[in-house]
Amino acid sequence: MADEKDQPRKKGTLIGVGAPSADEIAADAAEKAKAAADEAKAAERIAERAAREAADDEKHVPTKATAKAADEAEDAAEEAELDASAAKAAAEVAKSAAKKAAKASFEGDEAHAKEEAEKAVAAADRAKKAAKAASDAKEQAVAAQKKADHARMTHEGEGDEPEKRPALYLAQYETPEALAEAAKKVRDAGYEKWDCHTPYPVHGLDDAMGLKPTKLGFVSFIAGMTGLVSAVLMIQYMNNWDYPVIIGGKPNGIGGFPAMVPIMFELTILLTGFGTLFGLFHFTKLPRHHHPIFESDRFEASTDDKFFISIEVGDEKFDMKKTRALLESTHPSFVELVEEEVG
Amino acid sequence: MSAAAPIHEIGERSLLPEGTTFNDITESVCRVTETKAPRGWWILFLPSLGLLGLMVACIGYLVTMGVGVWGNNSPNYWAWDITNFVWWIGIGHAGTLISAILFLFRQNWRTSINRFAEAMTVFAVLCAAIFPALHTGRPWFDYYLFPIPNQMAMWPNFKSPLMWDVFAVNTYLTISVIFWFVGLIPDLATLRDRSKSLLRKRIYGALALGWRGSHRHWQHYERAYLIFAAISTPLVLSVHSVVSFDFATSVMPGWHTTIFPPYFVAGAVFSGFALVLTLMLIVRTVFGLQNLVTLKHLDLMNKFMLGTGIMVGYAYSMEFFIAWYSGNPYESWVFFHNRLGFGYLDQQGNWGPLWWSYWAMVSCNVISPQLFWFKRFRTSIPVMFVITIFINIGMWFERFVIIVTSLYRDFLPGSWGSFEATWIDICLYLGTFGLFLTLFLLFVRWIPMFAIAEIKAVLPHAHPHAHHDDEHEHEPHHGAETAPAPAE
Numbered sequence: 001m002a003d004e005k006d007q008p009r010k011k012g013t014l015i016g017v018g019a020p021s022a023d024e025i026a027a028d029a030a031e032k033a034k035a036a037a038d039e040a041k042a043a044e045r046i047a048e049r050a051a052r053e054a055a056d057d058e059k060h061v062p063t064k065a066t067a068k069a070a071d072e073a074e075d076a077a078e079e080a081e082l083d084a085s086a087a088k089a090a091a092e093v094a095k096s097a098a099k100k101a102a103k104a105s106f107e108g109d110e111a112h113a114k115e116e117a118e119k120a121v122a123a124a125d126r127a128k129k130a131a132k133a134a135s136d137a138k139e140q141a142v143a144a145q146k147k148a149d150h151a152r153m154t155h156e157g158e159g160d161e162p163e164k165r166p167a168l169y170l171a172q173y174e175t176p177e178a179l180a181e182a183a184k185k186v187r188d189a190g191y192e193k194w195d196c197h198t199p200y201p202v203h204g205l206d207d208a209m210g211l212k213p214t215k216l217g218f219v220s221f222i223a224g225m226t227g228l229v230s231a232v233l234m235i236q237y238m239n240n241w242d243y244p245v246i247i248g249g250k251p252n253g254i255g256g257f258p259a260m261v262p263i264m265f266e267l268t269i270l271l272t273g274f275g276t277l278f279g280l281f282h283f284t285k286l287p288r289h290h291h292p293i294f295e296s297d298r299f300e301a302s303t304d305d306k307f308f309i310s311i312e313v314g315d316e317k318f319d320m321k322k323t324r325a326l327l328e329s330t331h332p333s334f335v336e337l338v339e340e341e342v343g
Numbered sequence: 344m345s346a347a348a349p350i351h352e353i354g355e356r357s358l359l360p361e362g363t364t365f366n367d368i369t370e371s372v373c374r375v376t377e378t379k380a381p382r383g384w385w386i387l388f389l390p391s392l393g394l395l396g397l398m399v400a401c402i403g404y405l406v407t408m409g410v411g412v413w414g415n416n417s418p419n420y421w422a423w424d425i426t427n428f429v430w431w432i433g434i435g436h437a438g439t440l441i442s443a444i445l446f447l448f449r450q451n452w453r454t455s456i457n458r459f460a461e462a463m464t465v466f467a468v469l470c471a472a473i474f475p476a477l478h479t480g481r482p483w484f485d486y487y488l489f490p491i492p493n494q495m496a497m498w499p500n501f502k503s504p505l506m507w508d509v510f511a512v513n514t515y516l517t518i519s520v521i522f523w524f525v526g527l528i529p530d531l532a533t534l535r536d537r538s539k540s541l542l543r544k545r546i547y548g549a550l551a552l553g554w555r556g557s558h559r560h561w562q563h564y565e566r567a568y569l570i571f572a573a574i575s576t577p578l579v580l581s582v583h584s585v586v587s588f589d590f591a592t593s594v595m596p597g598w599h600t601t602i603f604p605p606y607f608v609a610g611a612v613f614s615g616f617a618l619v620l621t622l623m624l625i626v627r628t629v630f631g632l633q634n635l636v637t638l639k640h641l642d643l644m645n646k647f648m649l650g651t652g653i654m655v656g657y658a659y660s661m662e663f664f665i666a667w668y669s670g671n672p673y674e675s676w677v678f679f680h681n682r683l684g685f686g687y688l689d690q691q692g693n694w695g696p697l698w699w700s701y702w703a704m705v706s707c708n709v710i711s712p713q714l715f716w717f718k719r720f721r722t723s724i725p726v727m728f729v730i731t732i733f734i735n736i737g738m739w740f741e742r743f744v745i746i747v748t749s750l751y752r753d754f755l756p757g758s759w760g761s762f763e764a765t766w767i768d769i770c771l772y773l774g775t776f777g778l779f780l781t782l783f784l785l786f787v788r789w790i791p792m793f794a795i796a797e798i799k800a801v802l803p804h805a806h807p808h809a810h811h812d813d814e815h816e817h818e819p820h821h822g823a824e825t826a827p828a829p830a831e
Binding site: 201203224242283294300301303308 | 364365366369490496497498499500501502503504506507510511514517518521522525529532533535536537548549552553554555556557558559560561562563564565566567570571574577578581585588795796797799800804805806807
């Protein structure tokens with residue numbers, strides 16, 4: 001308090017100049033606040049556009065980069081808005097402080113005037129800072145928007161790490177013996193959605209995996225019988241009912257049966273073949289060109305000389321830790337978590 | 344894809360050299376499609392392409408001018424066209440026999456040749472189909488052959504053996520293509536997974552149907568394969584039987600014979616093996632695949648040819664026996680005068696003018712394979728190459744003999760004639776070689792020509808086996824005991 005005189009004088013000088021200019025300070029702060037609000041509004045608009053475009057893109061070309069850029073733009077806009085309201089509030093404070101300072105000064109209450117003037121200056125400073133922050137935020141939003149645009153235009157983002165979720169565990173084995181042993185363990189652990197992948201059909205895996213016998217033969221048989229019956233009906237319809245053809249006195253009905261045999265036979269074979277082919281497609285759900293397992297580079301060896309077990313996340317018993325532990329207990333060369341892209 | 348271990352008690356050895364790994368097989372088969380074509384391939388491919396052009400030109404000429412440009416004329420309404428048809432169909436039979444019948448008999452050595460032979464089946468049947476399609480005279484009306492409604496409101500006559508042929512050949516082609524393609528799926532996946540370029544990955548990937556070697560798939564796949572083998576076996580026997588019905592159900596001496604169906608089937612297999620071997624010897628050398636098709640494979644194929652060669656020899660002699668034993672003078676005339684050129688002379692005291700074709704057939708088909716009784720010749724590549732060529736020629740002559748020498752001098756001396764091939768007969772036949780070889784060379788270049796998955800499955804260490812400990816097995820048996828390889 002010793003230098004109380006000095007201080008106010010110093011400030012006083014300032015206030016002396018400043019007190020009349022309290023209004024100016026307030027006006028300045030208000031201007032800053034208004035600018036900050038404008039910036040914030042612009043940032044918000046830009047961010048909104050970026051977000052909308054990113055959302056559109058995600059429908060067509062989902063890239064991580066566009067989504068990220070859009071998020072950034074949005075964040076920047078939010079920041080700008082916050083800063084802008086802070087600037088407004090500060091400007092408000094500065095205004096009222098300046099008014100009070102002017103009033104106090106008018107009333108001759110130097111001390112109070114000084115106090116209020118200080119408050120006004122501080123508030124104006126805050127408003128100034130907030131406005132600058134809002135402006136920065138707007139710039140950020142613009143940059144983020146540009147980035148999002150760029151990512152969208154060039155799909156450069158494809159090179160980025162896309163967002164992924166776990167799809168399956170893949171364990172590799174070097175020999176069919178190791179695979180069969182491991183398969184038994186996985187079977188006994190009660191998994192359902194799992195599979196062995198081998199370069200050729202390994203014998204004994206049916207049992208090791210606990211697979212039921214295939215029903216393909218049934219499908220083929222039905223198809224074959226369809227062929228047989230349709231051959232008889234076709235020949236009878238065409239050569240006996242619709243337009244009887246009598247050649248060499250040979251009977252058309254059941255008496256002409258021997259002449260029907262070759263075509264009955266061929267159509268049986270033909271439809272059995274188709275039945276087997278489409279039955280195979282039905283049971284194996286092929287053709288299916290996309291499968292998360294192909295995300296693994298190691299899996300390429302499955303058609304060469306390596307043996308794999310995959311356990312899918314969709315299995316009821318799947319557990320990130322327990323399943324991995326189970327697979328690791330089967331002496332694989334390694335265990336890999338294969339992830340698939342989201343979306 | 345059956346149990347792989349050789350039975351040492353009866354002297355069997357592993358099919359492939361000791362220590363062949365799965366990766367060795369992948370490498371040696373896939374390498375062919377991934378590296379530049381060797382010069383030998385181009386040397387074969389360009390002339391083949393030229394012959395294909397010749398075929399297209401001949402067909403264009405023939406369709407424009409009519410079938411009169413062939414040498415067919417009274418009394419030989421069937422000649423080279425049907426000869427070529429039967430010959431090509433017969434070539435195809437080896438493929439199905441190898442892929443289906445040898446599969447059912449668990450002949451594991453087939454795995455090195457089945458893909459190859461199946462491809463030949465498909466291409467040979469395509470070549471065969473050209474001839475009857477053109478022989479109809481107006482090939483644009485060939486749809487009359489199928490039971491589809493047409494403007495005449497008439498249906499095909501299902502009592503005709505030619506109609507049976509339409510069904511048999513089309514079924515055969517369809518089933519062969521399906522069987523071949525299903526067998527290819529895992530190997531196309533192998534090529535897909537090895538692809539470096541995006542284009543290759545896309546094409547092989549699309550063809551592989553997303554195959555991922557899943558055992559749940561293999562289980563259905565193996566059953567499908569078994570079913571295909573099981574239906575192809577009677578199918579292949581039926582196809583050449585039906586082809587022989589074209590002749591056997593007629594009343595022509597020389598054709599009207601009950602021995603025809605088995606005789607035709609044996610001949611088909613005989614000629615098919617011969618052509619498979621001819622091409623195999625070339626491809627094996629051009630692409631350096633001696634490790635996959637070993638002398639042991641060639642030896643076994645030669646034994647097959649010896650066996651089927653003896654069967655056709657038996658059929659030839661049995662025809663003569665029946666001709667004599669039946670006491671039917673027309674039958675004897677065809678066999679002794681028209682074919683053998685011995686015993687029956689015409690009024691001028693001459694032999695039938697085409698006697699030489701019969702003797703060409705006998706020397707090629709019956710005499711030349713007798714060399715295969717000796718292991719020295721069965722394992723000599725030059726010898727077997729020459730003999731397979733002889734057999735191919737001989738089997739063509741067999742069909743020529745059956746068709747032309749039965750027709751050219753029949754019941755009425757007034758309607759006798761002879762047969763001379765025209766240039767278009769010859770060029771069209773050569774042209775079908777162009778089609779066949781072009782397709783075949785494209786196949787060896789772009790599609791795995793050995794069944795990679797199947798060969799792997801017959802390696803000694805391919806399957807976990809607890810049931811026998813064999814001193815010849817070198818592979819570790821219990822994977823759980825093998826040290827896991829370090830992760831990358």
